[in-house]
Amino acid sequence: MSLTISALLPLALHISFTFALDNGLAITPQMGWNTWNHFGCDISEDIIMGAAKAIISNNLTRFGYEYVVMDDCWQAPARDPGTGAPVADPTKFPNGVKALSDEIHAMGLKFGIYSDAGTYTCGGRFGSLGYEEIDAQTYASWGVDYLKYDNCYNEGLAGTPKISHDRYANMSRALNATGRPILYSMCNWGEDGPWNFATTISNSWRISGDIHDDFDRFDERCPCTTILDCKLPGFHCAMSRIIDFAAPVGQKAGPGHWNDLDMLEVGNGGMSFDEYVTHFSMWSLLKSPLILGNDVTNMTNETLTIITNKALIDVNQDSAGSPANRLWKRAIAVGGDLQLWAGSLANNQFVIALLNTSPNGQTVDVEFSDVFVDQGPAYQQGTYTVYDLWQKDSTGQWGKNVGTFTGAIRRVQIG
Amino acid sequence: MSLTISALLPLALHISFTFALDNGLAITPQMGWNTWNHFGCDISEDIIMGAAKAIISNNLTRFGYEYVVMDDCWQAPARDPGTGAPVADPTKFPNGVKALSDEIHAMGLKFGIYSDAGTYTCGGRFGSLGYEEIDAQTYASWGVDYLKYDNCYNEGLAGTPKISHDRYANMSRALNATGRPILYSMCNWGEDGPWNFATTISNSWRISGDIHDDFDRFDERCPCTTILDCKLPGFHCAMSRIIDFAAPVGQKAGPGHWNDLDMLEVGNGGMSFDEYVTHFSMWSLLKSPLILGNDVTNMTNETLTIITNKALIDVNQDSAGSPANRLWKRAIAVGGDLQLWAGSLANNQFVIALLNTSPNGQTVDVEFSDVFVDQGPAYQQGTYTVYDLWQKDSTGQWGKNVGTFTGAIRRVQIG
Amino acid sequence: MSLTISALLPLALHISFTFALDNGLAITPQMGWNTWNHFGCDISEDIIMGAAKAIISNNLTRFGYEYVVMDDCWQAPARDPGTGAPVADPTKFPNGVKALSDEIHAMGLKFGIYSDAGTYTCGGRFGSLGYEEIDAQTYASWGVDYLKYDNCYNEGLAGTPKISHDRYANMSRALNATGRPILYSMCNWGEDGPWNFATTISNSWRISGDIHDDFDRFDERCPCTTILDCKLPGFHCAMSRIIDFAAPVGQKAGPGHWNDLDMLEVGNGGMSFDEYVTHFSMWSLLKSPLILGNDVTNMTNETLTIITNKALIDVNQDSAGSPANRLWKRAIAVGGDLQLWAGSLANNQFVIALLNTSPNGQTVDVEFSDVFVDQGPAYQQGTYTVYDLWQKDSTGQWGKNVGTFTGAIRRVQIG
Amino acid sequence: MSLTISALLPLALHISFTFALDNGLAITPQMGWNTWNHFGCDISEDIIMGAAKAIISNNLTRFGYEYVVMDDCWQAPARDPGTGAPVADPTKFPNGVKALSDEIHAMGLKFGIYSDAGTYTCGGRFGSLGYEEIDAQTYASWGVDYLKYDNCYNEGLAGTPKISHDRYANMSRALNATGRPILYSMCNWGEDGPWNFATTISNSWRISGDIHDDFDRFDERCPCTTILDCKLPGFHCAMSRIIDFAAPVGQKAGPGHWNDLDMLEVGNGGMSFDEYVTHFSMWSLLKSPLILGNDVTNMTNETLTIITNKALIDVNQDSAGSPANRLWKRAIAVGGDLQLWAGSLANNQFVIALLNTSPNGQTVDVEFSDVFVDQGPAYQQGTYTVYDLWQKDSTGQWGKNVGTFTGAIRRVQIG
Structure with a gap:
């Protein structure tokens, strides 16, 4: 293949050239693991620590996987009423995010978090629109190394490159102002062409609606036939459709600023071995971030074989950075x-x-x-x-x- | 079927999740009756009271129909010259809107009204653009429970999600500021993608041009083949075409924020029994508001059979709220x-x-x-x-x- | 036919309803004659007076033709350096525009003029962008009854309905402020959908690039296949293509606010008698303004037969105003x-x-x-x-x- | 042919008419040579002087070639930290740009430079966005006669004609303010339709993504099938595709304001003799600027025959200026x-x-x-x-x- x-x-x-967000990060596409594709909203300190330990025990760090990213639903029902600072769900995270981050750092891994450039996150928690500075400062104080920044409930702040750029640039500036290098992973689903406007404000940008763990089934919830002017990125985008979407925009990526084809589905069960091989291969060749989305505490040999193919990872991490x-x-x-x-x-x-x-x-x-x-x-x-x-x-x-x-x-x- | x-x-x-306009309404799609599809501009207190009585006498409330909505042409030729407040046509509504609303409430029903986010309504009466606060306050003082808010004569205030959002958010805020829960039914015909921007400011939004009482005839006055970037929603949209339009945007609806496929035509005579069965079934499955548009004072058994199909209504009102x-x-x-x-x-x-x-x-x-x-x-x-x-x-x-x-x-x- | x-x-x-520019004009589509299609830039007092006399002598007023419109190239090379007021070319119009207007009024006709909502007119004369008030005042002082207002050299002030609306509304307000009823004929070639935004600011709006005196030849200079989101209206649009363009937008016209399919080519020689019959018939049915574009001083019987078909003109001028x-x-x-x-x-x-x-x-x-x-x-x-x-x-x-x-x-x- | x-x-x-930037330049399409197509980023005083001498020794000036344009990568890593003025790379240009410009002028040629209406140039050097005045003044002090102004890293300042117009008009005004006639060659790849908005602010505007030295191969990096609303101009556009792109917009060009089909590839080896004949012929007929892109120090007789075809150049430089x-x-x-x-x-x-x-x-x-x-x-x-x-x-x-x-x-x- x-x-x-x-x-x-x-x-x-x-x-x-390297003109991404001036934070020195993602010189090659970021690698790691994210909670969403497998666990969705059902996350906790235990689940995340379990995954972190599995990353270590499976020697995945040797292959480059380093970021452990906590996706949506980590938040308490509301911000701190006094300061407006973000607060984690005390049931799911009884020791707080800082403690979790410290533990992960102690294992030699890096820690990522999620928020949304809107009033609410996609999962209905408080969003960061209008709270960019306090959120970035809080993330930095928690030792966050990575922010995935979503696009739900954006109050109509999309429709021209300028509007989308400015909304996402607010968080970019806020992250830089913390003084802590935080990888900035934009997730506006390709709206208004981030490959055109986001190269200087982020380390990567999603190019489509959410991936679905399926090889090539057309789903009307991912209705666009091209992403160049897609008015409804949607979700349930089959893996092969995202490859189609990625074809014209590869030209816009390079060291420090990547097209993000969405998190990997390898190991989640919706595709055959050969299909996952294609999935992992194409994500590698297209220089997508390689963020695992499966349950790393419970992997088959087939899954492990795919995600630890050193030859493909070398292609993905090649220093030329050319999709x-x-x-x-x-x-x-x-x-x-x-x-x-x-x-x-x-x-x-x-x-x-x-x-x-x-x-x-x-x-x-x-x-x-x-x-x-x-x-x-x-x-x-x-x-x-x-x-x-x-x-x-x-x-x-x-x-x-x-x-x-x-x-x-x-x-x-x-x- | x-x-x-x-x-x-x-x-x-x-x-x-429930992120609609924070008014606690439309947790399931609203149900009721509206004057427009059958009576158009020829409305009056008598016609509306006649319909309200027929809703009661036909036991329609038992099935969930509760809103009696007075559509366009209730207005006097001009606002109150002194206060700028909206005034009803004194000939059609000799006792005023408050009296009508009281009568309807006394019957255990709820009362809805209509206006337009433009200079004029589609029927040429005064619009609410620039009068959002006084209009919302007046509606609340009249005991209004529901506002259908149209899109004619909007002075070019469309073309990007931001422009459309802001125009409709003005009325949303004004309604909330009254302190009275008023269901906010946006009717901007899908322009600029309300499924993307209106989920947090309204309880439902129309997705297309006006329905026509026809199964699937293409009419050039409803010219778009998709609603995702339609520059002329128009009207005379056949029922089946609206189903096509709805397919990709179902993903955006949920409790408190619904795609509105437009008012029902069941009983108006343009389709066969089987076609109306399809119409009612699909509106139910797609979680559209179920707003009757026929003359409820004069219904055949066939019409009654369709609109009181409890099994379908249960699907529409199912608590999962998933189209x-x-x-x-x-x-x-x-x-x-x-x-x-x-x-x-x-x-x-x-x-x-x-x-x-x-x-x-x-x-x-x-x-x-x-x-x-x-x-x-x-x-x-x-x-x-x-x-x-x-x-x-x-x-x-x-x-x-x-x-x-x-x-x-x-x-x-x-x- | x-x-x-x-x-x-x-x-x-x-x-x-009648919601056009509140000037009481064009309750039925305007009728008259314009210099451009036949004479282009080569106009003068003599040519215009010759046409006016021919309109009278051919009894065209009896059929409703009343506006004599002087299109582009009437201007001097520059505005009055002191006042900024528009100045006519002294060679072509030795007695000035006021004298010409008076003569035309004395014959029982009305007088129209042309300008452009940009820096220059399409013919390269001074435009009215930024000069709306002084220009409207000057036109009123000259006894102007009609303004055709073009779209060249608009400095990028197009691309959303709001931008186009506001640019054209500036002149609408300026005309109204003169106190003289001046029919306002917008000519922005359909950009940004004037059928949506111009109904309350103008009496008619062009819907396409310029007509060409040809039945149905495709010309790449009129490249769009629909006008609903056309980014290059162009010119050399064959007559039949304009009919295609007009089909979906007929719904937006009515008394006082019309879709303008462009000036007539009947009698200019590019089509056969039968083709001109189709041209005149469809312009009549679609309630386009009927503005003659031929040399009325030199007409064949065939031409005269077409443009004086009372039955078709009655259709065009029918009081229902329904395309x-x-x-x-x-x-x-x-x-x-x-x-x-x-x-x-x-x-x-x-x-x-x-x-x-x-x-x-x-x-x-x-x-x-x-x-x-x-x-x-x-x-x-x-x-x-x-x-x-x-x-x-x-x-x-x-x-x-x-x-x-x-x-x-x-x-x-x-x- | x-x-x-x-x-x-x-x-x-x-x-x-002539309504281009009021600088009296490019009354016929500009002719000259540019470093990019052959040398890319590897330029220096020696390379440019070598080319200038070859233009003279090959008698190319006799045919009209006069501008020697230094494209991207002439810049030092940073602007002057004190004044903010642009600085040339001291290694590549040990005598500075002014000395190079003087030498070129002394040979009877004119001198052009490159910058970008963004934060960075496409090659990653400092851009001119926000530095328009000091850059224009510096170029004038260096004796620059021509500016090619690119579109990379524009911070989302595109998406409507107004946004693109204003960004490019800033440099237009700055160039005019220098008092030195500097031909202004816009290179925004056709975004937002410069044929509509740039005629009064520039002498020419690119209409597409970058040309590739290939006759007609489709390349997904140049994905649009029309340029009228292209959201990703890209690059690797085959020669024949650019001809397709140019067809509808020829109508917008004329003396002083031209459609730029991109620099010539004649002599760079990717096409046959017959294909280069087509390339040169069509660029001539379409009144594109004729900017050589080959190594003029090393030309075959075939190449020389094509680029010195006086009959074709006469067509290109014809005084009617009609594509x-x-x-x-x-x-x-x-x-x-x-x-x-x-x-x-x-x-x-x-x-x-x-x-x-x-x-x-x-x-x-x-x-x-x-x-x-x-x-x-x-x-x-x-x-x-x-x-x-x-x-x-x-x-x-x-x-x-x-x-x-x-x-x-x-x-x-x-x-």
């Missing part, structure tokens, strides 16, 4: 389509993916004239060593050497 | 289409509807994998008792037990 | 399409048009269920006397009685 | 399409182009009724002398006389 090409040609010069591009998408008669993606990595390496959403296996030629459309004739006529990132080679390393090729890679088996 | 499935599986946890979703829509060769809708009810019950807009009856399998796409494999493989909500069973209750099923409900007859 | 049906059924109640609706539009295999239009007139009369843009004659049944879709079954089953508005009957009146019909008019010959 | 018709008919009157229009575009069964373009030149001459994007040669009739759709029957029936602008005639002049024609030019061979 995914190949890295080690090119034998001289290095090409690459330019890469793969879709070279073509071809409809298949029996339904679904076939897609060729390719991306540049550092050290003159490249990654290729063939994505097949049809029900059958497909055999196809990958032409180097397509793969290297940006690099030109010299690359298109080159000779390459090809690895398969889903098989280990004889030395036990990810990436099995499957041969040396010139020109097209003929008869690639996809499935 | 409509089935309730009594599931034998354990209760699933559901989260539901049905459209699982699929399939074109039929002879024209029209077939649609599967399903929704969750409280107590782990579910409702299914098959909507057929083709000229012929259709036989189709309903797969539980579709019906329970949100609930997952355990539900998809469950065994259910199925009732038909349009036939009484042997005990005289709505909902005939038509058998116990596992997997797909095969050979459902639609028509 | 066009029929009036004299119904034998009782009068239906109709509601019609015809398009009931259906059907593609024809050889190209083009067939359209059924019908509209209500005062006194329970109706007008029908079958519009054929295909190259061949077509035979079609007109079903009364379509024609009377708004009126319902009683009308659909009625018996009618039918007149053909393009043939005189034996008494020399327009409208030949072609029989009495019940139900569908079968085998209508269109061509 | 391209023909000029010398008409034998009398001169038609033409009106042309060609597309009369039709016809799909071809094997893929691609065939297009007819025609434009008016001064002195009653005309230019025709047949554009073929299919893989095969095509034979087609060019009907004078299409070519002269704007001029009418007299022209459509005229007799013309036809020249082929890509072949020299016997006297060594560009434009081979290929015969005299009446009516259609039959059997034009396109290749």
